[in-house]
Amino acid sequence: MKLGDDEIAVFPYQYDADLLEAAKSDGETKVAVYNFPEIAVVLGRGSSIQKELNVDSILEDGVKVYRRMGGGCSVVLDPGNLIVSAVIPVEGLLDTKKWFNKCTNWLIDGLHSTGIDRVYHDGISDLVISDRKIAGSAFYRMKGYAYYTVALLVSPEIDLIEKYLKHPPREPEYRLQRNHRDFVVALSECYPDVSVNTLRGSFVKQLTVEGLLSVDG
Numbered sequence: 001m002k003l004g005d006d007e008i009a010v011f012p013y014q015y016d017a018d019l020l021e022a023a024k025s026d027g028e029t030k031v032a033v034y035n036f037p038e039i040a041v042v043l044g045r046g047s048s049i050q051k052e053l054n055v056d057s058i059l060e061d062g063v064k065v066y067r068r069m070g071g072g073c074s075v076v077l078d079p080g081n082l083i084v085s086a087v088i089p090v091e092g093l094l095d096t097k098k099w100f101n102k103c104t105n106w107l108i109d110g111l112h113s114t115g116i117d118r119v120y121h122d123g124i125s126d127l128v129i130s131d132r133k134i135a136g137s138a139f140y141r142m143k144g145y146a147y148y149t150v151a152l153l154v155s156p157e158i159d160l161i162e163k164y165l166k167h168p169p170r171e172p173e174y175r176l177q178r179n180h181r182d183f184v185v186a187l188s189e190c191y192p193d194v195s196v197n198t199l200r201g202s203f204v205k206q207l208t209v210e211g212l213l214s215v216d217g
């Protein structure tokens with residue numbers, strides 16, 4: 001734990017630590033799909049607490065703050081988010097763009113296979129339906145490995161995003177300065193039959209290691 005700006009405690013994001021250790025242990029690609037278990041704010045690797053967070057609201061509500069390995073701006077995660085993560089052993093120089101595109105295409109193909117067929121990639125790392133963000137991803141490279149993780153906003157508490165996050169200091173062009181509520185949308189709003197549990201069940205079958213390694217980048 002570290003104390004960040006404004007004396008707020010910031011913890012390392014460790015939810016995929018076991019996945020990374022498993023990949024390092026046997027040298028095989030690993031995939032995990034899970035419900036996020038708490039309400040939390042997750043900073044990007046270079047995120048500024050002062051520029052990105054509404055610290056008073058976070059402290060008042062006792063919300064935990066983490067910092068992830070990957071870049072990008074801060075996000076709010078809650079049990080309405082479904083997390084998909086992958087750790088891929090990669091020899092030699094890592095073609096970051098190629099592997100990020102492979103992971104993104106793999107996830108979009110998985111969504112399409114479940115009937116969620118209007119999703120596309122926009123900005124640097126967003127998944128989008130009709131110009132509204134339904135997921136954000138992060139990609140991190142380390143010696144010998146690539147780590148990809150995405151948070152799907154299946155049935156999130158969007159009011160918490162407005163409450164805990166300021167307008168980001170950087171944004172994709174398609175956002176057009178929209179506030180959080182007008183920019184993001186829940187998957188369950190676009191596809192009313194979708195829930196975190198039903199989508200997790202589908203993804204466990206659809207998002208295979210073999211599929212990830214074979215998809216085009």
